[in-house]
Amino acid sequence: MSQLTEAQLVDVAEVFRLLGEPNRLGIVLACLNEARGVGEIGEALGLSQSLTSHHLRLLRTARIVRATRQGRHVAYTIDDDHVRDVLRNMIAHFVEPHEHAHGPAGDAGGSPDESEGES
Numbered sequence: 001m002s003q004l005t006e007a008q009l010v011d012v013a014e015v016f017r018l019l020g021e022p023n024r025l026g027i028v029l030a031c032l033n034e035a036r037g038v039g040e041i042g043e044a045l046g047l048s049q050s051l052t053s054h055h056l057r058l059l060r061t062a063r064i065v066r067a068t069r070q071g072r073h074v075a076y077t078i079d080d081d082h083v084r085d086v087l088r089n090m091i092a093h094f095v096e097p098h099e100h101a102h103g104p105a106g107d108a109g110g111s112p113d114e115s116e117g118e119s
Contacts, residue, residue: 028064
């Protein structure tokens, strides 16, 4: 894999920052397997329509989701298979059994090699 340019590195970091917000991650996961409308997404996650729309606007700008208009209805889905694959792989990583248990991110109970090289 070729090395990323500085601009590409910033773009990738921004995508992970956007997905680091639980409501936005929930929205993306709600759209993982099928197109969904704003109202349906908001209702499923307990978010207002305006907050859901705001998050969707950010996710569209970052090319994480895309909108498809069907008359007056707009449905949102994952932008492409690259995004879908990253999300599915990350989910698989966290739901598969591991040889050793880890605490939540940032937990001091991790393996000794996790802290090596960190400053």
